[in-house]
Amino acid sequence: MSTPDQPNFSGWMCPLPLRNYPTIVMGHGSGGKMMSDLIGHLFAPALGNDLLGQMADxxxxxxxxxxxxxxxxxxxxxxxxxxxxxxxxxxxxxxxxxxxxxxxxxxxxxxxxxxxxxxxxxxxxxxxxxxxxxxxxxxxxxxxxxxxxxxxxxxxxxxxxxxxxxxxxPPGVQIGPDRARPGDAVLVSGTLGDHGMAIMSVREGLAFESPIVSDSAPLNGMVDAMLAVTTEIHCLRDATRGGLAAVLNELAVASRVGVEFDERKVPVQPAVQAACEMLGLDPLYVANEGKLVAFVPEAHAEAVLDAMHANPYGTNAARIGTVVETHPGLVVARTGIGGSRVVDLPAGELLPRIC
Amino acid sequence: MKHLDEYRDEALTRRLLDELTATVTRPWRLMEVCGGQTHSIMKTGLHDLLPPQIELVHGPGCPVCVTPLELIDKAIALASRPDVIFTSYGDMLRVPGSGRDLFSVKAAGGDVRIVYSPLDALKIARDNPAKTVVFFAIGFETTAPANAMAVVQAKAQGIDNFAVLVSHVTVPPVIAGLMQESGVQVDAFLAAGHVCAVMGYWEYGPLAEQYRIPIVVTGFEPVDLLRGILMAVRQLEQGRHEVENAYERSVTYEGNQPAQAIIQRAFELCDRKWRGIGTIPMSGYRLRAEYAALDAEQRFPDVGAIQTAESSLCISGLILQGRKKPFECPAFGKECTPQTPLGATMVSSEGACAAYYRYGRYRDAIAEAEKKSS
Structure with a gap:
């Protein structure tokens, strides 16, 4: 037994953190769980209706x-x-x-x-x-x-x-967050994290060897081209706040499916990757302003990807994964060394890690 | 990316895993000391690829998790003052004190700013002569040199509106403390590579000898971690207990001597409180007397006088020692989730409970699906 003046390793604990903030904090606007809770617990009960309940972009x-x-x-x-x-x-x-x-x-x-x-x-x-x-x-x-x-x-x-x-x-188009089906291919339209890291680098005065530039771009032309291939696109989402991780989680939950993707297939510019490594951030969670995520039936995946590649904002488009039946509501990444990890919704604000 | 990709290589990982499988003959429990190592293990899924005999226990090296409640309360008191600009590494803002966290202080009008280096805080002090700029100097030996540098520069340049709230801790005393505690079952330590890059590993020889335990200096990428694990397991299988270096590209025996010198110049060893554990003798740094004017606790004596007892509702202490697994906690996944954490192990994204929570949901779903299909 430890006496009061000896360190007590069994007591290695921390106190109860706040469960609910009594005021708005910045994390409520970050596109993660805190924002989702705010919408679910405060806005939806007061203002909800069937149309608002679509929860789409x-x-x-x-x-x-x-x-x-x-x-x-x-x-x-x-x-x-x-x-x-x-x-x-x-x-x-x-x-x-x-x-x-x-x-x-x-x-x-x-x-x-x-x-x-x-x-x-x-x-x-x-x-x-x-x-x-x-x-x-x-x-x-x-x-x-x-x-x-x-x-x-x-x-x-x-x-x-x-x-x-x-x-x-257009007639015949049925795109919605709840329409993903097992077997769908998961496509992204280009490199991820450019906008968020561009903003962070100027805001924090971080200088990198090659400047990181926001991907801010209109995507309606690309969507037209994709729909010209097939109207059978199941889900589309632009990966803004919360990044790819937030989008995949929202679609997995809304459609009650799992998502599996290969981290190595996710396009990330070397400068963005380097900046994220330096700050301890994960590009999967960083905001984009000109990138979309598409869930497309396997039969059309290659043709839709070709249409994305032909668009000036989609030259780096890639197929990164597949919608699965197992683990509904969960997004799982295959890691670079052949392991796997669950990619959760971001909690609140993205914070650089100390260690 | 060069200098990273080669240490994340799948083929090399596979080779090391095969070698590990061929080496291990019985169960061993290894503690990775540093939170950055835990983060990397979870992020790459390395824990799931290891031979079943090898268990990794997540150690006390996450500065966010071990900074005592009392220091967080002091930080909150300082940040709430209208005459203070409070600067901190980003992830400390989320850590709760007795009543609230630094995010709440910011929302209530406190001037709380995230910085990437204490030298940024020094610049803020130069730009805001009417305010006192306080930097939250936390962390292990890794962050100590830069924090020491800021203090030395502030004094040399006569920046008298700058102060630091110091909560520095060091690795060797907590390893000793863990080994002295009865019931702690750890067979080997993977020492924190970044800490050793600064301090070298000359301090670990007496620990390995006294407690007859292998200590392997280990890096952070999967290939680095696997080399560290392999070297530790080889020692265990051969009955050796030595200090070895598996992170030669960054760590030397002597360490970074200019960095150690600047730590010595600004700081001296002192007893330090650790979150929930209490005081471990000579386990941290405080400012030397000649820098007392830069000590925020002395600058604001009412803040320095704050005393907070730790409260305890979760078993994260036992989890951090490897004596319990997160799912053995009655609150795990029920009252305690990453959104409503009860303990440091759940609040920190690299904490053991948070990682288990996410991974456990996945394993449960897979098991459920297999049951259905059979």
Whole structure:
């Protein structure tokens, strides 16, 4: 037995951590479990309905004449406003365009709310609005409603933008998070983690040998090309916050299937891999702004992958895995040494590890 | 990536595993000391590829897990002050004190910032002369040199609005402590490669001799880990108990002497509290008297006076010693999950319980599917 003044190795314990934060913390916005809990426990009970319950990147709205709209909204609160490979203006367009495209819809119209902080330089705002306009033309959408508000200095990060958008879903297309089937091929449209590491490298002042550039891009053209191969695509998701890991987990849970993928087949740029190694982060969890994940029946997998490769934003597309019947709701990676591990939802904010 | 890919090579891993299988004749229990090693083992699935006779026990080398509650409470008190900018390595923000964590302090208006190096904190101090910038100097011998450097620089440059909250711990005393504890069943230690890169491994000879236990300095990639395991198992099978180095590309016997010198310059050995364990004699560092002005606990005496007793509801102590497995805990997977953790072993992503929880769900599902199909 240990006496009070001797170390007690049996007592190697830690206290009860907080189970629920009494206030919002940054982790609630990270695209992981904390956000999922916040939506599930606070928003859904108060606001839930069948349409909201689709829990897809965009909601499919059936109209009386049989046509279907896809509707989505997204807010952009990124700092810095201009970053390697993009800026908040184009991001606000592509983010919502991509959410709409993930229902297989052709994005058509956007609305935008600009929340401007007192003191934002006029020429910077001009540059960002120009970029917003260019992005609309690139993605083939029109801005049809807008709003502008100004908040006191210190109450905003220069500029926040909210965009909402609608698109039209072509007949015969049935894409949804609950439609994955065992045997589906799991495809990703290119290298992962570029956006998140580009932002982190400028925000934290980390310099790498080759600069990491955000992948911010419109994906609606690629989705059109994929649907031209077959309308039988089961799931589409753009891998934004929470990265590939969050997307695979959400689809596995929604479809009650397992997902198995080979870590070595996941495309990651060497500079992104190096930055992640240095910070103790996993590229599977890092955000993207121009990458999609597709679950496609095996019979069409190769042809859809070819269509992705032919698109300028899909040259590094790869097949990384397969949907399985066993372990429903779980995502399992085959590791580089032939082992396996469960790839869980991220918890909260991505934190660099100390050791 | 060069210098990493070759240590993650599947064919080489397979060769080492075959050699290990050919070497091992009976069950052995090895403790990997460092949390970074545990993380790598779990991330690569190495634990599942080992011969069944070899069991890895996850050791006390995760600085996040062993920093005592009292220090977290002190950090929270400092970070809550309007005149303080509190800087820390990122993963300490999630560790709970008695009532809340540093994330909550930030949400309540505290100025809490993640830094990647204590020298970044020093820069924040230079840029914010009206505030006191406190850096949370935690970790093992690995982080100590950079933290010492920040202290020495701050004094030399006269940056008097910089202070450190020190909670440094060292590896050899906890190995000794574990071996003295009756009931601890560990046959060999895989010493932490990064710690030894700084300190060398001259300190481990007396431990191996006194406790008649093999200690192998081991790296972090799967091939490194397997070499360490293989060398430890060879010693055990041959009845030897020596200190060996399986991480020659980073570690020398003497270690990094300039790094040791800067530690010596800023810090001296002291008794340290470990989370849940209590005080282990001479198991950590504190600032030397000539740097007392940089000690946040002395700068803010009300913070320095905070005393917190550890409370205990989970068995993570026994799990960290290898005396119990996570699934033997009555709370495991029920009250205690990664979302609602009861203990450090579950709260840390590389903690043993968190890893078992994720992996266990997978194994259960596979077993269920096999039962259905048979």
């Amino acid at each position: 965009s909601t499919v709205l059936p109209l009386a004449d049989g046509s279907r709209l896809a509707f989505s909204t997204d807010s952009f609160v990124i700092s810095p406003l201009v970053f390697p490979g993009g800026d908040i203006g184009e991001l606000a367009v592509y983010g919502t365009v991509n959410d709409i495209a993930m229902s297989g819809a052709k994005p058509l119209f956007l609305s935008a709310g600009f929340i401007l902080e007192e003191g934002l330089p006029m020429d910077l705002l001009g540059q960002l609005v120009e970029s917003f306009g260019r992005a609309c033309r690139t993605a083939g959408v029109q801005l049809v409603a807008g709003d502008t508000k100004v908040v006191n200095r210190g109450h905003g990060d220069g500029l926040y933008i909210n965009t909402s958008g609608i698109g039209l879903i």
